[in-house]
Amino acid sequence: MTIELALIAYILGSIPFGLWVGKWGYGIDIREHGSGNLGATNSFRVLGMKAGIIVTIGDILKGTVAASLPHWFSADVHPLLIGMIAVIGHMFPLFAKFKGGKAVATSAGVLLWYDPTLFLIAIACFALSLIITRYVSISSSLAGICAFVYTLFTQDVALMVVIGILVSFILYRHRQNFKRVLQKTEPKVTFKRTNKKQHG
Secondary structure, three states: OHHHHHHHHHHHHOOOHHHHHHHHHHOOOHHHOOOOOOOHHHHHHHHOHHHHHHHHHHHHHHHHHHHHHHHHOOOOOOHHHHHHHHHHHHHOOHHHOOOOOOOHHHHHHHHHHHOHHHHHHHHHHHHHHHHHHOOHHHHHHHHHHHHHHHHOOOOOHHHHHHHHHHHHHHHHHOHHHHHHHHHOOOOOOOOOOOOOOOOO
């Protein structure tokens, strides 16, 4: 059963919402625009608010559904392990030539199922950081670090280990963003209504 659930989780994680929403809804392959990433941030930049929200919710639910599989199938396997496999599927999706997102939304989805309080803390850290820095990459990373610090005050070793691994994924996947932040070429989020502009 563990192998079957792991396979289902990987397939769930592999669903490229950013690619499909862009192609089916807008006739755009977001891999050819903006940062070229399939995640929610590039969907917001390239496709707009509505599409970005759809992609974000889809990417979160991939992690949530995957982490819930052991419960629904009464399987003796840790939900965090199955959820982590979905995150791997999100980063290396079967349906998008193994070039996917940066692990943030799907990791959050895993937390939503396993520890809703931690999910809300991570979201709050992300939102506060985004207001201050206006960098999605920095905010995503700080949210992950906040989540890991939270686990240090729990007795849940599995949570601590898995969150540590997921944060490592997030930091590694954002390494180019960090370089652009230092070079001051990373696009910032704007909270004002402006005419639609493309971000490089």
